[in-house]
Amino acid sequence: MGWVWIHPFERNKGILKREWENLTKLFPNFVVQGPLSNSMDNFLAKYDPNRFVLGNRKSRFI
Secondary structure, eight states: OOOOOOOGGGTTSSHHHHHHHHHHHHSTTOOEESOBOHHHHHHHHHHOTTOOEESOSBOTTO
16 A cells, blocks of 8 residues: 555545455555555554554654
8 A cells, every 4th residue: 555645634544454354355465655645544543453454564754
């Protein structure tokens, strides 16, 4: 997964959490591309800690 963007007005409403199970069923071996925002890093740590992240997990700019 190279990019997920959720409109600022729709953030923190659980959209990614609700759809994560569908994404992982449709594409069970997908790789998340780093660097990750702090929010995405925290999301993966909580909901999918074993998901492979390609590249750096953290951005030095975030």
